[in-house]
Amino acid sequence: MIGGILGFFITIFLYLIAKRLYRYKPILLFSPLLFTPVALVFLILGTHTAYEAYNAGGKWLAYMLQPATIAFAVPLYKHFPLLKKHASQIVVSVTAGSAVAVVSSALLALLMHVDKQVMFSLIPRSITTPIAMNVSEMIGGVPSITAVLVLITGLLGSVIGPYIISYLRIQDDIARGVLLGTSAHGAGTSKAFEIGSLTGTVSSISMILAALVTQLVTTIVV
Template identity: 65%
Template sequence: MLGILWLIITLLIYGLSKKLYRAYPKVYFSPLLITPLALIIGLMLTNVSFDTYNGGGKWLSLMLQPATIAFAIPLYKYYDVLKKHAIEILASVLTGSIVAIFSSALFAEWLHLDHQLISSLVPRSVTTPIAMSVSQVIGGVPNITAVFVIITGLLGSMIGPMVVKALRIDGEVARGVLLGTSAHGTGTSKAFELSSLTGTISSISMILAALFTLTTAPLLIALMFH
């Protein structure tokens, strides 16, 4: 019952923080930042263990997969646009995914992190369910990977719009690929704030990045460290 209570508390905190973000759309009011911080403070103050919390919280994790599939709905609406720019999207996302894998691994190695932490960091640029699966396959710690994914998403949603503005990227396809490839679900949420088409392109980019990372990360890590 305590786990279910914390599930309800989580939903309430998220709902309130989302209303706050809509009223004041600043990244430091993002539900993805406020919700985990509030929960961490709450769990520490009440001495509730993560296992107890996860008794109810696990249902939110299980809902990530059907939530990701729901991104297919806007893809149907803009099918013609996606078909027209398919080559550009595929090439851009593949390049971005490979760069993300290599840059993460090389930066982690430069910091002298152990192999397990490097493997946990590598899939940080894709949506959580896929990232955790990739992490497990290549020898990482899925829970640590989930933290890196959240941090990447928050930073991407902050830096992405700045890059778009600084480089004067006006194309909706280019903006969508940038946010979806680099900041997965959080970037996609930000992309939908820009326009429906930008969000849709970001959705497909996020999905493609997840697929590319799932298939290439184990091979690239093996080539780099063996």
């Protein structure tokens, strides 16, 4: 109980520190999604705390992902006319991107000789956590491993996303949003909102669409 409450507040505290550091010096190490978990892992291992004890408090923060997902309704509403105008562009590229995500995960995993169970856990890694865990369970992966892999994907995606955008010269705001939301779910969307409000909204739509498409296809196939 004490561990849980402490874990809850230390997480917020370290997150606020990371945010301030990142604002002061925007380098990868200070990115809140890297700095905070790494600092927490060291702290938990260093004090011989069980993850379960930490997570007794941490899970309440994780629960807030659900209301936050609902909150995407607000930017969706604000940008709806623009989204409607670009609906076909978004739907086509997100659907194609989701197919590429599933196929590339499976092929790369086979190529790298990753364990079968890990491979199935990797397949839904680019979609938002709750649905990814759902899909993982349906296809024979381990949902809790998937949750971690989804997070790594989000972290990596929000780091390499801006480089890929500039390398491939993606100048269209809609395309940038599609790229980040389809590949790196909520973390990518958070990065997309740094680029702009429209890019962020398109990214959140892409994230939701990618999750729905992947879930739908899995339900039909499995």
